[in-house]
Amino acid sequence: MTSDPIYLDYHATTPVDPRVLDAMLPYFTERFGNAASRSHPFGWAAKEAVEEARAQVAALIGAAGRDIVFTSGATESNNLAIKGVVDAYRPKGDHVITCVTEHHSVLDTCRHLEQRGTRVTYLPVQADGRLRLDELEAAIIPGTILISIMAANNEIGVLQPVEAIGAVAKERGILFHTDAAQAAGKIDIDVTAVQADLVSLTAHKLYGPKGVGALYVRRRAPQVALTEQVNGGGHERGLRSGTLNVPGIVGFGRAAALCRDDMPAEGARLAALRDRLLAALRHELDDIQVNGSLEHRLPQNLNVSFGGIEGESLLMALNEVAVSSGAACTSASREPSHVLKAIGRDADLGAASIRFGLGRWTTADEVEFAAGYVARLVRQLREISPLREASSSR
Numbered sequence: 001m002t003s004d005p006i007y008l009d010y011h012a013t014t015p016v017d018p019r020v021l022d023a024m025l026p027y028f029t030e031r032f033g034n035a036a037s038r039s040h041p042f043g044w045a046a047k048e049a050v051e052e053a054r055a056q057v058a059a060l061i062g063a064a065g066r067d068i069v070f071t072s073g074a075t076e077s078n079n080l081a082i083k084g085v086v087d088a089y090r091p092k093g094d095h096v097i098t099c100v101t102e103h104h105s106v107l108d109t110c111r112h113l114e115q116r117g118t119r120v121t122y123l124p125v126q127a128d129g130r131l132r133l134d135e136l137e138a139a140i141i142p143g144t145i146l147i148s149i150m151a152a153n154n155e156i157g158v159l160q161p162v163e164a165i166g167a168v169a170k171e172r173g174i175l176f177h178t179d180a181a182q183a184a185g186k187i188d189i190d191v192t193a194v195q196a197d198l199v200s201l202t203a204h205k206l207y208g209p210k211g212v213g214a215l216y217v218r219r220r221a222p223q224v225a226l227t228e229q230v231n232g233g234g235h236e237r238g239l240r241s242g243t244l245n246v247p248g249i250v251g252f253g254r255a256a257a258l259c260r261d262d263m264p265a266e267g268a269r270l271a272a273l274r275d276r277l278l279a280a281l282r283h284e285l286d287d288i289q290v291n292g293s294l295e296h297r298l299p300q301n302l303n304v305s306f307g308g309i310e311g312e313s314l315l316m317a318l319n320e321v322a323v324s325s326g327a328a329c330t331s332a333s334r335e336p337s338h339v340l341k342a343i344g345r346d347a348d349l350g351a352a353s354i355r356f357g358l359g360r361w362t363t364a365d366e367v368e369f370a371a372g373y374v375a376r377l378v379r380q381l382r383e384i385s386p387l388r389e390a391s392s393s394r
């Protein structure tokens with residue numbers, strides 16, 4: 001019998017915390033009501049649970065419950081934020097600024113809007129994965145209505161300077177949307193400090209269930225106008241129709257509350273484990289490169305490229321640790337990573353990379369094992385790799 005590999009892919013998704021599952025379970029069975037049912041206690045109980053969860057999710061980002069719109073996840077939240085603003089502000093302008101390292105749910109939404117006439121600027125990033133504020137400011141034109149920049153990158157964990165970006169946006173009277181799917185629950189994201197107008201969240205990256213997310217929508221100073229993208233019964237203040245996923249939302253709320261309590265201690269614990277992982281890899285291997293800034297980074301992320309090996313063979317050989325590779329960063333596509341390309345990694349180094357994502361159940365033993373296992377594999381692959389000559393002469 002083979003045992004499961006060690007899970008170090010917490011950026012892809014996280015297991016549901018058992019405490020979250022416990023909170024959800026009654027809402028599948030005895031408290032099954034539709035939160036939109038106004039005329040009986042089944043509906044009232046569901047509505048009450050949804051409102052409690054709404055307050056819990058809001059509290060994670062320093063917002064109020066009434067600012068939160070529940071969605072099916074961060075992909076939908078990003079679509080609603082960007083398309084919703086572009087539709088609502090069309091009379092005012094038609095230009096959006098984003099960044100080349102954004103998640104596909106932002107980039108593909110922007111590409112789609114470009115086909116319908118919206119102008120989009122894709123800011124480059126520096127070698128450390130962060131954008132330059134002067135380039136952001138230079139990209140602003142009279143028709144700019146929205147800046148959409150993620151808080152933390154899902155591949156390299158790099159944090160964008162969201163507070164500074166928010167300040168620029170505010171000063172220029174432009175709305176600021178941030179995709180905080182990776183950042184929320186891991187580092188402090190406060191809508192007041194960041195001056196964010198729209199924030200995308202998802203439950204399954206913070207130990208909640210898949211298929212539920214949220215969009216924070218600022219209600220005053222300024223009040224953000226948003227055109228709904230799903231029409232129906234007028235749920236969620238008309239911004240997102242459809243019967244609410246009550247168990248999922250309850251789980252999201254509980255997961256957010258747990259993260260809020262754990263964040264400082266858990267961040268320090270995972271940063272120490274992450275640093276140990278990197279130290280062990282560096283001790284055992286030469287010719288390795290950390291992708292993106294180590295300083296401005298999620299505590300639980302490490303992304304490393306290994307010189308002198310082929311990405312495909314690395315991915316094939318990795319049986320005992322569950323990680324993502326630059327050779328296939330998004331499981332749905334086989335494209336090499338657009339993020340690693342943007343920070344200047346060539347195709348070989350981009351492919352021969354591993355994203356380690358640590359999380360709530362990661363132990364020191366697992367990290368030690370993973371480092372030794374990966375180092376052994378890389379050494380073996382280097383011995384047989386045709387790229388070895390090229391690498392040693394580099």
Ligand SMILES: *Cc1c(COP(=O)(O)O)cnc(C)c1O
Binds near residue numbers: 076105152205
């Ligand atoms: C996972 C992720 C998304 C997509 O979230 P879903 O809830 O899976 O749709 C969007 N942005 C970032 C940065 C992510 O990490």
